[in-house]
Amino acid sequence: MVQMTKSLYERASEVTPPTASRATTLGMVKAEGHYLFSEDGTKYLDFASGVAVTNVGHNHPKVVEAAKAQLDEMIHGGHNVVYYPSYVKLAEKLNELNGGEQMVYFSNSGAEANEGAIKLAKKVTKRPAVISFKRGFHGRTIAATSITASNAAYRKDYEGLLPSVYYADYPYAYQTGLSEEAEVERCLAQLQELFDFQVHPESVAAIILEPVQGEGGYIVPPKSFLEKLRTLCDEHGILLIFDEIQTGFGRTGEMFAYQHFGVKPDILTLAKGIAAGFPLSAIVAPKKIMEQWPAGTHGGTYGGNPVACAASLASIDILEKEGLPNAKNQGAYFKEALFQLKERVQGIGDVRGVGLMLAIELRKEDGSPDPDMLSKIRTVALDEGIILLGCGTKKNVLRFIPPTTVKREEIDRVINVVERVLKDK
Ligand SMILES: Cc1ncc(COP(=O)(O)O)c(C=O)c1O
Secondary structure (H helix, E strand, O other): OOOOOOOHHHHHHHHOOHHHOOOOOOOEEEEEEOEEEEOOOOEEEEOOHHHHOOOOOEOOHHHHHHHHHHHHHOOOOOOOOOOOHHHHHHHHHHHHHOOOOEEEEEEOOHHHHHHHHHHHHHHHHOOOEEEEEOOOOOOOOHHHHHOOOOOHHHOOOOOOOOOOEEEEOOOOHHHHOOOHHHHHHHHHHHHHHHHHHHOOHHHEEEEEEOOOEOOOOOEOOOHHHHHHHHHHHHHHOOEEEEEOOOOOOOOOOOOOOHHHHOOOOOEEEEOHHHHOOOOOEEEEEEHHHHOOOOOOOOOOOOOOOHHHHHHHHHHHHHHHHHHHHHHHHHHHHHHHHHHHHHHHOOOEEEEEEEOOEEEEEEEOOOOOEOHHHHHHHHHHHHHOOEEOEEEOOOOOEEEEOOOOOOOHHHHHHHHHHHHHHHHOO
């Protein structure tokens, strides 16, 4: 009898639950630069970056070297027990990158950073409520699920979530058909209604949002919206939290997306691209806020792991030297190429994004969302060795998340396959 070797996907399906599903059924055995190598020996161009994580590419030699050097020194110290150099150096670096007078608290995942940020806001303001935004995604733990409103499926059967969470509209002018100005006014009026009828602003600890929405559809708000939120928060003593878990670390061509808008949050949450694939997240906030977070009122065993912190320092160095300038250049080229593509084909309703956080929204001729086209493009691309991801509540947004070190010919290859599928429909 011929013994067939099972794929990683087949083996995983037997021992891991459906909830641990993947965007592909691929099993990967090696990663290098902009490519992943599958168990059957196929090379894949990675335009997913492990969902915005490997922002300097896979296994960058400098990241590997820094992590290996740290492995030889110390794997775990425990930040509730001792101090160690990579932890302190990374906190110093994040303080510097955010203008100084900041403090940094490390955890392991994006959701954990957001949980911590909410706890911090509640501790400092002594207020109960949080406002988040429709189409916002903040993670999978209970509090993070509570502030997530990008898809009701993420919440179904988990209801009875964190109380006193309210949801506001995030500007999405393409969807509503309004001018950007009118869309901002609409959203702000709605927020005011929330304050008038549902939650008094003095009960609100924090307003949390992604400065560019990720999972919800790569939606970029007008600058004036973030500016007005900043003013509202200042007026009412509400802390403004920017979840930059997906937008941070060069994704938008700046180290952090808030730098594009010139609007600084009170609390910044970071993860994903922070450490080139090592599990690490951070909460950054001014000293005057952080100093009100008493010892022992928050913590965790693994947060700020020495190896993850060392990898992060190396990754930030690469971003500063090559990732950021390249992301700006190639991001501008890529976006322009997508605009030109929109003119040549039918089916692209909108082109949007910042830096290398780019997307096209796929629409049918009657204007309705086209999730089938999204899956067709992703399938054909995968057959040709390119990994692409979708997003958006209607699953009709194709997002491009290449490494910040992406090359022009790699972008051209991706544009080419998208064009062929759209012309072939
Ligand atoms: C904006 C944003 N916030 C939070 C998270 C959750 O991060 P994690 O999966 O590391 O908990 C994600 C993950 O996709 C995200 O995109």
